[in-house]
Amino acid sequence: MSTEKTGFSSRIGFILAAAGSAVGLGNIWRFPYLAAQYGGGIFLLVYLVLVVTFGFSLMVTEIAIGRKTGKSAIEAFGVLNKKGSWIGYLISAVPMIILPYYCVIGGWVIKYGVTYAIGQGTAAAADGYFNSFIGSTGSPLLYAAIYIILTAVVVLMGVQKGIEKVSKFMMPVLLVMTIGISIYSLTLDGAIEGVKYYLIPNFSHFSLKTVVAAMGQMFYSMSLAMGIMITYGSYMPKKENLEGSVRHIEIFDTGVAFLAGLMIIPAVFSFSGGDPSALNQGPGLMFVTLPKVFDSMPGGHIVGIVFFILVLFAALTSSISLMETVVSIFQDKLKVSRRLLCILVMIGTMLVAIPSSLGYGVWSEVLIFGKQILDFFDFLSNNIMMPIAALLTCIFVAYVVKTKVIEDEVELTSRFKSKKLYQVMIPYVCPIFLVAILISSLVGYV
Ligand code: PHE
Numbered sequence: 001m002s003t004e005k006t007g008f009s010s011r012i013g014f015i016l017a018a019a020g021s022a023v024g025l026g027n028i029w030r031f032p033y034l035a036a037q038y039g040g041g042i043f044l045l046v047y048l049v050l051v052v053t054f055g056f057s058l059m060v061t062e063i064a065i066g067r068k069t070g071k072s073a074i075e076a077f078g079v080l081n082k083k084g085s086w087i088g089y090l091i092s093a094v095p096m097i098i099l100p101y102y103c104v105i106g107g108w109v110i111k112y113g114v115t116y117a118i119g120q121g122t123a124a125a126a127d128g129y130f131n132s133f134i135g136s137t138g139s140p141l142l143y144a145a146i147y148i149i150l151t152a153v154v155v156l157m158g159v160q161k162g163i164e165k166v167s168k169f170m171m172p173v174l175l176v177m178t179i180g181i182s183i184y185s186l187t188l189d190g191a192i193e194g195v196k197y198y199l200i201p202n203f204s205h206f207s208l209k210t211v212v213a214a215m216g217q218m219f220y221s222m223s224l225a226m227g228i229m230i231t232y233g234s235y236m237p238k239k240e241n242l243e244g245s246v247r248h249i250e251i252f253d254t255g256v257a258f259l260a261g262l263m264i265i266p267a268v269f270s271f272s273g274g275d276p277s278a279l280n281q282g283p284g285l286m287f288v289t290l291p292k293v294f295d296s297m298p299g300g301h302i303v304g305i306v307f308f309i310l311v312l313f314a315a316l317t318s319s320i321s322l323m324e325t326v327v328s329i330f331q332d333k334l335k336v337s338r339r340l341l342c343i344l345v346m347i348g349t350m351l352v353a354i355p356s357s358l359g360y361g362v363w364s365e366v367l368i369f370g371k372q373i374l375d376f377f378d379f380l381s382n383n384i385m386m387p388i389a390a391l392l393t394c395i396f397v398a399y400v401v402k403t404k405v406i407e408d409e410v411e412l413t414s415r416f417k418s419k420k421l422y423q424v425m426i427p428y429v430c431p432i433f434l435v436a437i438l439i440s441s442l443v444g445y446v
Contacts, residue, residue, distance in 0.1 A: 014237075016167040019248070020317025034214075039205030039210055053421060054215070060422065063229050063246065066232065066234035072092070113311075134360040191270050198262070216441075226322075226386060228322065231321075234328070242410045267290075323349070330345065391434040
């Protein structure tokens with residue numbers, strides 16, 4: 001196989017692949033409980049405003065950088081301006097940190113899917129099931145390895161035949177499954193209280209924290225500041241409408257997050273008799289609370305199978321985008337065949353995933369800054385490196401290369417409808433917000 005890059009064959013292929021990256025675990029377990037915790041309707045509103053302004057501007061920037069240079073993050077910045085090379089290196093480190101631990105969680109999802117498929121849903125609902133599983137040694141490692149192989153196979157098949165094909169299949173199926181479970185969830189006893197809790201704004205829960213939490217979530221959810229959209233942009237055909245595509249990705253990502261709330265919150269309310277604290281379980285929400293909810297509802301085992309398949313699809317399309325980004329970074333630097341790189345990245349991911357997995361079991365005494373290994377990687381990438389990467393991207397684009405370069409790339413195909421907004425966001429508003437996120441993470445505000 002050559003070292004040449006091939007791109008997506010169609011606009012819809014690009015949109016579904018990028019939406020596939022964006023729609024992930026963050027939409028399904030994180031968004032619903034954040035929304036519930038930070039004021040329901042008011043959180044949704046703040047989130048939406050941030051997506052269409054802040055998220056939009058950053059996503060346009062990243063995709064345009066990729067498409068203009070035809071490179072992944074590691075080279076793209078230097079191509080635009082030599083002064084920016086080091087930013088490319090910094091951003092390139094982010095997907096390398098995220099990929100291994102994301103795959104560990106992906107492995108947990110497969111384990112739960114299998115558990116439901118073999119009719120063991122009731123066992124999964126038992127107290128201690130999750131902790132004893134992630135605390136063991138062989139089984140989570142085996143599932144992580146299976147997950148990594150699945151991801152690598154798709155990346156190996158290439159951008160068009162692998163990523164695009166898989167996304168075109170998985171994303172619509174995921175959407176239909178999410179809508180199906182949401183409707184079912186709304187029919188449960190007491191569900192309507194959950195809907196109210198989710199959608200009616202509760203101003204007493206609103207604070208600056210709401211904004212900071214929504215911003216952090218938006219970032220992660222739209223797969224920004226980790227070089228993914230730069231890589232995918234480099235595969236975007238020049239003739240496609242860039243701005244329009246970004247709008248579609250936003251709608252998909254936010255739509256699935258919203259539906260995930262409708263799927264989970266009413267069901268949890270119905271199960272807990274209206275006690276919202278049942279939602280407040282962090283990662284445990286998906287692996288501890290939901291199995292109990294499924295176990296208590298009619299047909300819950302079928303819902304469990306469908307739910308974990310849906311989560312698996314969401315996670316896979318995200319890890320595929322991460323692995324593709326890592327492969328394309330190495331492809332830019334080392335002129336080695338793509339196939340060999342895929343295999344090396346797969347093996348590397350497996351090795352680096354080991355500590356994150358063992359961190360809940362035999363290595364649980366190993367804490368980094370007081371955090372378990374997986375949590376530490378998650379914190380380092382999301383709360384520290386991504387805001388820094390986004391901040392540097394904004395400053396670089398606004399003050400070194402100038403926003404005009406991005407605007408011209410967008411205007412290659414059509415009028416840049418939100419140009420005015422863009423010109424205010426990147427040089428001024430985004431940097432201020434980003435500094436705010438960074439400081440809040442550092443002082444442990446959120
Ligand atoms: N955007 C994904 C989500 O919402 C998360 C993700 C992170 C995807 C990193 C790829 C890379 O879950």
